Structure formats: C-alpha cells, structure tokens
Amino acid sequence: MLAAMSTAMDASVPVAEQEDGTVNILGGKKVAVVFVLGGPGSGKGTQCSNIVEHFGFTHLSAGELLRSEIKSGSENGTMIDSIIKEGKIVPSEITVKLLQEAMIKSENDKFLIDGFPRNQENRLSFENVIKISPEFVLFFDCSEEELVRRLLGRNQGRADDNIETIRKRFRIFEESSLPVVQYYDSKGKVKKINAAKPIPEVFEDVKTIFQSYGPKAA
Numbered sequence: 001m002l003a004a005m006s007t008a009m010d011a012s013v014p015v016a017e018q019e020d021g022t023v024n025i026l027g028g029k030k031v032a033v034v035f036v037l038g039g040p041g042s043g044k045g046t047q048c049s050n051i052v053e054h055f056g057f058t059h060l061s062a063g064e065l066l067r068s069e070i071k072s073g074s075e076n077g078t079m080i081d082s083i084i085k086e087g088k089i090v091p092s093e094i095t096v097k098l099l100q101e102a103m104i105k106s107e108n109d110k111f112l113i114d115g116f117p118r119n120q121e122n123r124l125s126f127e128n129v130i131k132i133s134p135e136f137v138l139f140f141d142c143s144e145e146e147l148v149r150r151l152l153g154r155n156q157g158r159a160d161d162n163i164e165t166i167r168k169r170f171r172i173f174e175e176s177s178l179p180v181v182q183y184y185d186s187k188g189k190v191k192k193i194n195a196a197k198p199i200p201e202v203f204e205d206v207k208t209i210f211q212s213y214g215p216k217a218a
C-alpha cells in the first residue's frame with residue numbers, strides 16, 4: 001500500500017506501509033530485499049559479488065558484519081567470536097541491529113542479505129524490527145562433500161574453516177536454517193539454484209533470476 005508520507009531520507013520517495021499498517025526502518029521507503037541462503041561454502045558470497053557487479057545490489061553478509069564487529073573490539077565481540085568458533089548462531093538482536101544500521105547507512109534500494117535468516121528467530125526478528133518482506137530467497141543447493149572441499153580450500157584465515165567447526169556448521173544448517181528455507185518455500189518464495197556447477201555456470205542461472213532488476217546503473 002503506497003502512502004504519501006515524507007521520509008527522513010528523501011521526501012520525494014514513495015513510501016510503503018506494511019500489511020499491519022506500520023512502516024519499515026527506512027521510513028517506509030520501498031526497497032527490494034533478497035535473502036541469500038545455502039550451506040556453508042555453497043558460494044553465497046561469490047555469487048553476491050557477481051550480482052552486485054551486474055545488477056547494482058548492495059551486499060550485506062551477516063557473517064561479515066559479525067566478523068567486523070569482533071574486529072572493532074565491540075563489547076559483544078568476545079561473545080560473537082566464541083559463538084562463531086562453535087558454528088552456532090548469534091542472538092538475533094545483535095545481527096538484526098547490524099543489518100539495520102547497514103541498511104540505514106546505504107542509499108541503495110536493492111539489498112542482498114547473505115547468510116540470513118539462519119533460523120526462525122532471525123526471521124521473526126527481521127520481520128518485527130526491519131519490517132520488510134523479502135522479494136524472494138535465493139537458495140544455493142550443493143552436496144556436503146563438495147562444500148567440505150571448498151571450505152577447506154578457501155584459505156581466507158577464517159576461524160570457522162576447520163573440519164571440526166565445519167561439521168558443526170552443517171548440523172546447525174540442517175537443524176535451524178533449512179526450516180527457514182522450507183518456510184519460504186511454502187510461501188512460493190524460494191528460487192533454488194544448483195550450486196554444484198562451476199562458478200560461471202552458477203552465475204548464468206543466477207542472472208536469469210535477476211534479469212528483471214535490470215543492469216547496474218552506469
């Protein structure tokens with residue numbers, strides 16, 4: 001539902017109310033949000049970079065935001081660090097606040113939210129705080145055997161890319177993240193990609209999905 005309200009960001013931008021009559025964290029500015037999910041190492045970050053380059057989205061990786069929070073020496077840093085090393089999921093209020101700050105700071109109206117929502121608590125917290133429904137969920141599907149190979153070969157110095165934590169991350173993915181994918185699937189919102197193919201071939205399939213968002217502005 002469009003309403004002629006002014007926003008803090010740009011008074012000329014049309015604003016949208018949610019179904020419950022409340023407005024989103026961007027003062028009601030209409031934005032496109034795509035959640036990007038898939039097992040650890042399925043290529044979410046790799047493909048998000050391609051989507052940013054071709055379609056002008058802003059990429060917000062929940063994992064990256066949490067790692068930056070650790071590096072910044074914030075009061076929650078030590079707690080976040082130990083949760084990530086255990087492959088567990090950080091309390092939603094922390095992650096949603098980081099996403100909220102990043103979205104408010106950005107002037108873009110198209111966001112890829114990578115690695116989120118990781119569980120139903122994440123999903124509900126985003127719905128309640130951010131008040132934006134995703135356009136769709138991009139889901140990268142790949143076998144665990146291939147994912148282990150990729151994660152052990154990633155070499156980016158991540159504290160969770162060791163076989164012990166990788167196994168824990170897979171279990172959390174199955175127990176907590178797949179139910180979120182199933183939830184959105186039941187609403188017809190999941191676009192599943194075969195992520196076992198080489199990177200350029202995966203991107204060909206991704207491109208087909210994003211075609212309607214047009215090329216990145218020059």
Ligand SMILES: Nc1ncnc2c1ncn2[C@@H]1O[C@H](COP(=O)(O)OP(=O)(O)OP(=O)(O)O)[C@@H](O)[C@H]1O
Pocket residue numbers: 038039040041042043044045046047063115150151153154195196197198199202
């Ligand atoms: N289709 C692919 N085929 C082979 N290797 C790939 C493919 N996609 C990504 N990779 C490689 O696999 C590793 C993991 O990719 P990436 O970091 O994009 O995954 P991710 O889903 O973001 O993982 P995480 O959830 O751990 O952040 C990287 O080294 C990347 O170069």
Ligand SMILES: Nc1ccn([C@@H]2O[C@H](COP(=O)(O)O)[C@@H](O)[C@H]2O)c(=O)n1
Pocket residue numbers: 040061062063064066083084085087088089090091095114115116117118122160169
């Ligand atoms: N919504 C999220 C996303 C991530 N985490 C934690 O960060 C780790 C790394 O995430 P990547 O997406 O970069 O793989 C992940 O294993 C979680 O520990 C989180 O808690 N909540």
Ligand SMILES: [Mg+2]
Pocket residue numbers: 044045061063115
């Ligand atoms: Mg990633």
